[in-house]
Amino acid sequence: MTEIILTQVPIDIHYGINAVMDPAAGGIDVFIGTVREQTKGKRVLRLEFEAYEKMAVSELAKITAAAFAKWPLLKVVVHHRTGILAVGETAVAIAVSAAHRDAAFEACRFIIDTLKQTVPIWKKEVFEDGEVWVAAHP
Amino acid sequence: MTEIILTQVPIDIHYGINAVMDPAAGGIDVFIGTVREQTKGKRVLRLEFEAYEKMAVSELAKITAAAFAKWPLLKVVVHHRTGILAVGETAVAIAVSAAHRDAAFEACRFIIDTLKQTVPIWKKEVFEDGEVWVAAHP
Amino acid sequence: MGSIMKITVIAFGVAREIFGAGSIETELYTDASVGTLRNLLEQKYPRLGDLASYMIAVNSEYAEPNIVLAASDEVAIIPPVSGG
């Protein structure tokens, strides 16, 4: 089972965890990415996430399919937020269940690492004195 | 911040996650160990967890202190259940927050791996036709 | 050869700001490739060349420069991603 959701409303972490629970599961790993109050010493007022939604969903589906091919997994849920996020809010939540914890940990790590490399979602950091699209410039 | 709890009542995963949330956090990793319906092909009716509570708490405190020494962490919560657990119930929940995800993932993995090696908690698997203390015999 | 097609290019993040719009239209020869489109866009919008990198997606798939475009394609500029 795979569930991929982009949402403009706050992510319900508990929904994702409950969704990957399974009588065959021994281990569940959950990654939650939250908005940090500062980056490189500068105070962050908010983040703005923008997604090419159709392609973001299809790239996420490729990543989760690759994870299922690589590890014996039971269920995977990936939620990514879009729009304006305040400090402390959840930007992404990934929940992975498996019979054994090795697979759950490794697959969850793989999914967030690959998401950050290939999924067309962009983050703008807004500071008191300006804003910057993260990673846009060398 | 470290919180270590052994509990005879169901573990509230959300409590642990909320407790490690932090404005300085960029990544939170959560591990949840749940009771599997079968082990080595045999159907599990229930698990019974027994703890040497005082020492379990002190060994867990050593593990979390070692994790704080090894990685730049913000908050760690470890909850372990004792008593009788049905299939699907949560036996352990570990939540770790850090500024960056590498530390959160690695520390969470370290805590569950070390917990399974050193913390005096014992699990009895109860089957239809008998029961066994896990790992007791070669 | 010689025939002209109109391609709509959608843009996100910093590319949307460089274009000053969520999408632009551009004219290309009908056998134009993704590489041709890149060159054309970089001439028109030199700030694209200042990016750390960027990709072009055709119909929601990352497209190599040799891919040939059709007027019906959904073409998008993908500046460096930063989700998660």
Added chain:
Amino acid sequence: MGSIMKITVIAFGVAREIFGAGSIETELYTDASVGTLRNLLEQKYPRLGDLASYMIAVNSEYAEPNIVLAASDEVAIIPPVSGG
């Protein structure tokens, strides 16, 4: 030397079942070590020797065989752990 002390040994998991109780009392010379206690318990409860391994904890700390015991110590048998 020669003086006798009573040690209470608490037991968990499979060790509790081997003892048939959550704790037992045993008599040891006052300079007895953890290793001496192990030998004595294995003679009295041969099934302890069938375990994959077991440790002895003294005052909630894993104790090496050379540690000397005192009557006031909290001594526990720790069969192979299986939490998590």
